[in-house]
Amino acid sequence: MREHIHHAAADGYKTGADTYVRGRPDYPPQVADWLTGTLGLNDDKTVIDLGAGTGKFTGRLVATGAQVIAVEPVPQMLDKLSAAFPDVLAVSGTATDLPLPNASVDVVICAQAFHWFASPEALSEIARVLKPGGKLGLVWNLRDTRVSWVPKLDAIVNALEGDTPRYYTGAWRLAFPHKAFGPLQAQHFGHGHTGSPEDVIFNRVRSTSFIAALPQAQRDKVDAQIRALVEGEPALRGKDVITVPYVTAAFVAVKSG
Template identity: 35%
Template sequence: MDQEERLLHASSFGAAAGAYAAHRPNYARAAVGWALAPAPGPRVLDLGAGTGKLTATLAAAGAEVVAVEPDPEMLTALRRSLPAVRALPGSAEAIPLPDGSVDAVLAGNAMHWFDMAVAGPEIARVLSPGGVLAGLWNLMDDRVDWVAGLARIGGSAVVGPRDTPSSWRAETAEAHLPKTAAAARFGSPERAEFPHGQLRTADSLVATLATRAGLLVMPDEERNATLGRIRAFLASRPETARGEFTLPLLTGVLRVRPCAGDSC
């Protein structure tokens, strides 16, 4: 994806903020706990917070969380659902917080939109000594037969390069973390995956998939045709044709810490 296409996809979510808030899954609590385990304190920045899916889990876990989100519509939805949380306009490339003010920076399904050459120094700047940076992604578990079939029917607009366990592992193996500026160097990444799931019906799963960037930027006719194929597929499968079912997910976590001195 070139820079222009990346920006188009990254900016597509605001128009669907209500549907995003209603239908996107939260994150496995065990994954959030693992992401935060090395943090030296409770102050957490949810960066690229969207409508607050990860923010809510952090707040429920007792973190002193502040959320930063660049899209006004997404930020409005976050503030509406989590009025007690401090939520600020800003981006990974321009974080509106003082130096050393948080013990962890977490990003839920967002880090791949960051320009890490710029965001890396910003993240390192706001982290306290010993702080941690972690990205979390919800992955469709295509080891399950019907989920693999859904991935084939939906194509790349529905299942992108970080949306299944194998593709996520490949993408994060080459995660771009700055190695040049001394203030922004990060150590070797650690990865872990945690079982998760989302209770859905066929209609609500279609609504969930419709919030993916690849579908949001499609022309209406093509998007409607893609969603129609997905509906037909779900109606054809005994696992999804009637009533509620669990969409099998994994929450994948990439965790890194800034280097101290010449430690990496």
């Protein structure tokens, strides 16, 4: 299956699962209403958590009462998810090879994941397992660049991305329009990730796939750059607890027919 996974994900997430759990932000409360209202999840529905990772979004889906099937190709991430959610069916799979029957689920959710596999082939496979009128949800947590120091942090990270697919490039949008789906509809929610700088800044950056895949010496250099940024920003310097501002982008497309 490795040939179907981008090398940054295969290498970075293999070694960075623990850091991912500590460093990734949660999702805002408004997501609960989006899941039940816009996507219609309830205890009569079945939902795939596609590219589920360590299960950062899985708990949100469980809370709707729906039957949740978590699909993730990186074994180390899937192990973390299974330990956190032992009652969730967790299976190995990719967006172009879902181990499920035709028209078997009501909703497919990709949280922090769709940019990895955005393609007509993936959308066709997602459409295959969705029931007629089923919904595809795409969710991303994004640092809010309207806060002055955030673009400086992003610049440190972005300089190392190489060929890694990412939300902000917009390349994922090229998979749309797709004949199996109606138009994308978007909503945005603001929130913050509050905690120690070690977790909400350092571990968040360390959990980035292409950062986690770097040799130790280069990862140390990234840490040093971030440390210099923190020490140079009055809003961050000397703080035991900080809040990193985020915007959550949530999209939905309905399967035709």
